[in-house]
Amino acid sequence: MIHDSRIQPLRPGTPGQGRFVLLWVQASVRTRDNHALEYALRRANELGLPVVAVFGLTPDYPEANARHFQYLLEGLRDLRANLVARGIPLSIRLGKPPEMALEAAREGAALVVTDVGYLNIQRAWRDWLKAQLEVPFVQVESEAVIPIYTVSGKLEYAARTIRPKVQRLWHDYLVPLEEHELVAQTDDWEAGLEVGDPAALVKTLPVDQSVVPGTETGGEDAALERVEEFISIDLARYDGRRNDPNVEGSSRLSAYLHYGHLSPLTAALVAREHGGPGADTFIEELIVRRELSFNLCTFNPQYDQYDGLPGWARKTLEEHAGDRREYLYTREQFDGAQTHDPYWNAAQNQMVRTGRMHNYMRMYWGKKILEWTPDPRTAYAEMVWLNNRYEQDGRDPNSYAGLGWVLGLHDRPWTRRPIFGMVRYMNAGGLKRKFDADAYAAQWL
């Protein structure tokens, strides 16, 4: 079942005389638990039309490099195979996504259906296409477990303010999505880019090649395998082990979620069915934390800027901008993991080499950047640059919520200290109390 609250006509109207229903894929690059796909199938069956899909691949996507493109292409390879298995051809076209969607729609769409991403650029793409199209255009929410406006109509201050709103609703939305079988099919659809060998293809694209692909493989198939592995092996130990960077006890699903290779609904349903220790904590992270990040990107247009941080945090940080810093590092020194701190360098190396820094180390890593840059505005810029360049899950709503948290977002004032003002402080002693920080540093020398 698709809740009505997931469905939003951007350009209302009755479908025209087209040859197909067009699914414009942007955020949900998968076939399992994809509400936009199932909605397109339902409408196509009502109209007696086939569904065709289009994806616009833009080499100049902000901050994206070879690491990100290879993962994206691995997702498109799986998407094409999994869509074809359901009778839907996918056209992958090099160009600006909304322009590619418009071009595809003009080839005979009766109706255009799309999914929902929360970044400003994704919203701008949908707005642009809405203004150009002459046929009905519908967006269907599938990245949030509960549609963002259903949870809250305003900017939320913290996990504690959004949690009760989410928990009140999640049982209504944690429901399996029924798959529709397509009645009419077509193969009259230009395939576009061949993506069978993502590693080879990425080398030919005009993209920043200076960051090599990470160690994890992208795509819906790998995502579903990882869900199964996590739920059957790690979930029961999640509570005790997820904060220990030496054992990697967290789900490692964030990049699959970021690229839309995995629906949070799939992961939450499997975890709930499995139950036991860990399930509640995992579902809390997966739903409450992500919904909070999406809420930020929906209601704060400056979510990716220093000026978008809460006023109290900027005020207290700026009051302490002139405080003496014992260490100051340049971007090049951060980038090369050349600080005096072995724990920080280890975290940076882990991120650069693999594409994933452990959650617990992300907090420490960010707090130290604040301490070792001349002022909080510079700290914010350096964090965003490094995070989005190397993290496989970077450039996500969670990135901006996480990086903002380092500087007070979604947190409360604490005791005043130099440099941090009333923003929460963290030091290496805290790491050592939680886990064997020296073993971690040795691992990522």
Ligand SMILES: Cc1cc2nc3c(=O)[nH]c(=O)nc-3n(C[C@H](O)[C@H](O)[C@H](O)COP(=O)(O)OP(=O)(O)OC[C@H]3O[C@@H](n4cnc5c(N)ncnc54)[C@H](O)[C@@H]3O)c2cc1C
């Ligand atoms: C400085 C900093 C930078 C961060 N940058 C990113 C980023 O670029 N991309 C990113 O996805 N997350 C980011 N986070 C949030 C968090 O660190 C990661 O989501 C988490 O480490 C992903 O690992 P996992 O999938 O194993 O998480 P798990 O612990 O297994 O959690 C399951 C899922 O819940 C969600 N989740 C967990 N923790 C958070 C959180 N604090 N905020 C929002 N959602 C959460 C994620 O979708 C995650 O995949 C950042 C946090 C900090 C403090």
